[in-house]
Amino acid sequence: MQKFTVHEGVAVPLDSANIDTDQIIPKQFLLAVSRKGFGVHLFHDWRYLDDAETKPNPEFNLNKPEYAGATILVARDNFGNGSSREHAPWALTDYGFRAVIAPSFANIFNNNALGNGLVTVKLTEHEVDQIFQVLTAHPGTKIKVSLEDMTVDCADLHFTFSLDPFIRHCLLNGLDSIALTLEHGAEISAFEDRMPAWERAVH
Amino acid sequence: MGKTLYEKVYDAHVVFQKEGELPTIYIDRHLVHEVTSPQAFAGIEQAGRRLRRPDLTLATMDHDISTKSLELSACSPMAQQQIKALMENTKKFGVTLYPIGSANQGIVHIVGPQTGFTLPGTTLVCGDSHTATHGAFGALAFGIGTSQVEHVMATQTLKQGRLxxxxxxxxxxxxxxxxxxxxxxxxxxxxxxxxxxxxxxxxxxxxxxxxxxxxxxxxxxxxxxxxxxxxxxxxxxxxxxxxxxxxxxxxxxxxxxxxxxxxxxxxxxxxxxxxxxxxxxxxIEPQLTWGTNPGQECGISGTVPAPESFSDPVVRKSCADALAYIDLKPGQKLAGTPIDLVFIGSCTNGRIEDFRAAAAVLKGRKVAPGVTALAVPGSMWVKEQAEREGLDQIFKDAGFEWRLPGCSMCLAMNDDRAPAGKRVASTSNRNFVGRQGKGSRTHLMSPASAAACAVTGTLTDVRAFL
CATH class of the missing domain: 3.40.1060.10 (Aconitase, Domain 2)
Known part of the structure; x- marks a missing residue:
């Protein structure tokens, strides 16, 4: 997993609640068998005027020059709800996003994002609202997210956020969670030995 | 203090918890399908790992298969590649697979319960958000992403905080x-x-x-x-x-x-x-959605709300956006709104009782002119059981297409898609923008309600048919 310590980048606002994973990456792109190459299809239906992705929608923020190279996404409540598709964080990271800031995230998306080094920064609705005001008044404003200090800086705004300490530790060090768990093989085997017969095996 | 059902099952599965870490819980059962597994199998292979418990893992294909033909060639080239990958991966890693056409093939969340793979008191996961289905048995079941699928494959555990x-x-x-x-x-x-x-x-x-x-x-x-x-x-x-x-x-x-x-x-x-x-x-009266998320819903006697009726500006905007997409006006009565398609199926409502309930409405009746109606059983077993009961004939006589099992128009990953601008009475679970096909408009409801809509060609109160 890619390490995350401190990141500063252009923030792009998407002023919608309940941005579901079907919008982040529509179903027709889930037929791929690799983890790469989803960035070009990110927000397909909003970002392009045609299915072939040759005509960018000039009204969509990601296509506006002031947000070129954006690496931080700011959205409203319940970001990433719906389907469990990990293709959503794959598309966001492949596009170049390192963090998403919102008042709340759907559980499965949150797990998937953090497992891919995409930091989900949960702020209060009021704090997110203040960021929206700054980004609307001054498009192209950069935001700094520090996982070391657990802070968000956007112009004069300064906020703190929290994250599970273990997940933070894994992100700061770019740790492979499977390798970590495999170190506990003996404990897993002991657990299996204690299981009742009906549960231990498929009959 | 006593424990909740969730806490009992969760606590019984904690394998270990190190200081400052999330608990690691054992996963008893793992369901796998073609869309969210190829990258996980590839990760296992690249790392030179194996599946810890292939015997606790069960695979089937459902999301992108054809509901018109059992031939693999009926699927799109990319879907074929994904389905073949599942066939190769399950063979390579020793996982039981129910391939297209086999008696137990179907939607993962229908196959698990119908085979007795889903049991009370177990932990069960799948790379699919509707894994919550299995909670109906008192299992601790939840959807996971592909990286977690790989973690379960390699370790038969997950790091999982208490909810x-x-x-x-x-x-x-x-x-x-x-x-x-x-x-x-x-x-x-x-x-x-x-x-x-x-x-x-x-x-x-x-x-x-x-x-x-x-x-x-x-x-x-x-x-x-x-x-x-x-x-x-x-x-x-x-x-x-x-x-x-x-x-x-x-x-x-x-x-x-x-x-x-x-x-x-x-x-x-x-x-x-x-x-x-x-x-x-x-x-509660029969319910249906009017918007573009499942929470935007009301009873069949209800009317479409006005965005201004919501005090929260974010909710107000969601309502306005939804109405613009779904093409309904504030104050409009839902009942009587013309529909174009009917979809009966999905992991939500693709079981035998769902087809019985819909057939009870359809018996001796016809699908309204101009309406396309699909009945897609949730599994091969459901299809064959329905045929043993003669339900398929009721659907066909009414004018429904009687299809092969799969996820079909619930998410429209195969070629079962609702055209842009068309309104669908659907028994599936999501009415998101473009979910059933780009530009299509979804109204979620029960199978009986969907059957009633098929007959009248409009959003309909099913109680008049019973």
Missing amino acids: KTMKIECTGRLGKGVYAKDLILAIIGRLTTAGGTGYAVEFCGEAVEHLSMEGRMTLSNMAIEFGAPVGMIAPDDVTFDYIKGRLYAPKGRDFEEAVAYWRTLKSDPDAHFDAVVTIDASA
Whole structure:
């Protein structure tokens, strides 16, 4: 997993609640068998005027020059709800996003994002609202997210956020969670030995 | 203090917890399908790992297969590549696969219960958000992403924090023409699409106790639609009777021992829930969605709300955006709105009882002119059972297309797509923008309601047909 310590980048606002994973990456792109190459299809239906992705929608923020190279996404409540598709964080990271800031995230998306080094920064609705005001008044404003200090800086705004300490530790060090768990093989085997017969095996 | 059902199952599966770490829980059962597994299998192979317990893993294909033909060539080239990858991966790693056309092939969340793979008191995961379905058995079941699929494949465990707990008590009994689907839509409408985020939900109360096993699955299936990754129901004799004798169910003494344990799987009287919601099931009428998330719903006698009726500016904007997409006007009565397509199927409502309920409405009636209607059984077993009961003939006589099992137009990954601008009466679980096809408009409802809509060609109160 890619390490995350401190990141500063252009923030792009998407002023919608309940941005579901079907919008982040529509179903027709889930037929791929690799983890790469989803960035070009990110927000397909909003970002392009045609299915072939040759005509960018000039009204969509990601296509506006002031947000070129954006690496931080700011959205409203319940970001990433719906389907469990990990293709959503794959598309966001492949596009170049390192963090998403919102008042709340759907559980499965949150797990998937953090497992891919995409930091989900949960702020209060009021704090997110203040960021929206700054980004609307001054498009192209950069935001700094520090996982070391657990802070968000956007112009004069300064906020703190929290994250599970273990997940933070894994992100700061770019740790492979499977390798970590495999170190506990003996404990897993002991657990299996204690299981009742009906549960231990498929009959 | 006592424990909730969720806490009992969770605590029984903690393998180890190191200081400052999330607990690692054991995963008893893992369901795999073609869309969210190829990258996980590839990761296992690249790291030179193996599946720890292929014997606890079961695979089938459902998301992108054709519902018109059993031939692989009927799928798109990319879908074929994905399906072939599942066939090769399951063979390479020793996982049981139910391929296209086999007796147990179907939607993962229908195959698990129907084979007895899903059991009370187990932990069950799948790379699919509707894994909550299996909570209907008192299993701790939740959807995961592909990286977690790979983690389960390699370790048979997951790092998983404790969720908060929510009790949803459904008092009274559902009325005539009102089904589990109506109950869950009403619950989602009450809680909104994010109201359950961070919670393991337990459904209980008289209305839930009187639901069949299949109705309970419909209820648990849509827990994720109000944000709850887990939606459990305490197992009882309805559950045990359903499981007994199924292919993978414990047999003989193992079954008796299991049932003795399963009977302890209920929330203690003094258990603490972080949130409690009570809903009067007897007051619910047939429900349907009017917007673009499942929480934007109301009763069939209802009208479309005005964005201005919401005080929260974010909710107001969501409503306005939804109405612009779905092409409905504030104050408009939902009943009588013309529809173009009907879809009966999905992991929410693709079980045999769903087809029986729809057939009861369709018998001796015809699909309205100009309406395209699809009946897509949730599994090969459901299809064959329906055919044994003669239900397929009722659907065909009415003018429905009787298809092969798969996820089909629920998410439109195969070629079953609703055209842009068309309005669909659908028994699936998501009415998101473009979900059933780019530009299509979805109204979620029960199978009986969808059947009534097919007959009238409009959004319809099914109670007039019963």
